[in-house]
Amino acid sequence: MLLRIKGGLLCMPSTQKKINLLACSLSLGFVVIAILMEIFFELKPCAICLVERVLFVVLSVMFFVSFLAFAHKRSYLLFHFVAGCVSLSGMVTAMRQSYFQLYPLPFSACGIPFEYVLKQLPAVGIVKHILNNPYDCQEISFMFFGLSLPMWTILCFLLFLIISLFLVASKLEERNVS
Secondary structure (H helix, E strand, O other), X not given: OOEEOOXXXXXXXXXXHHHHHHHHHHHHHHHHHXXXXXXXXXXXXXXXXXXXXXXXHHHHHHHHHHHHOOOOHHHHHHHHHHHHHHHHHHHHHHHHHHHXXXXXXXXXXXXXXXXXXXXXXXXXXXXXXXXXXXXXOOOOOOEEOOEEHHHHHHHHHHHHHXXXXXXXXXXXXXXXXX
16 A cells, blocks of 8 residues: 655555664664774763663664554554654753863863762752763864764664654554545
8 A cells, every 4th residue: 555645755564564673673773883983983872872872772662663553553652652752852862961072161070970969869869961062062072074973873763753753644544545
């Protein structure tokens, strides 16, 4: 069955399922690449980098579960709504990290070690510390085509947001065409 989406894009249900699997694989691939960069390039991840990795894993799970729940429209839309929210959260987190790198503080301090923060602060305090502690994140340790890793991460999360929106539009249009 062929679907026509506003704007002239064409997509079939089996293609939607393949896109879900591709997005799942891609988000897991980003985590694997980050781990390999940590090992081979000796890039120590900051707290925000670790949060972004977790968000990529959550995205992978959302895309895989939406692949499995393809026949159930409400569940499918719910999982893509969550994937869109996770993508937006990841973009905001990566933007914050990019801000720390583009506008570093004039003084260089180590800040509180993240391990100490995990042991001593409640969950809300940990989130506040991660988002407000630029000391771990302000150093640009790797550039690729003129962009730092957080800037590439923004683009990756944007890609997943676009994929989620496209798949939601395809699923909604599927019912209208049928």
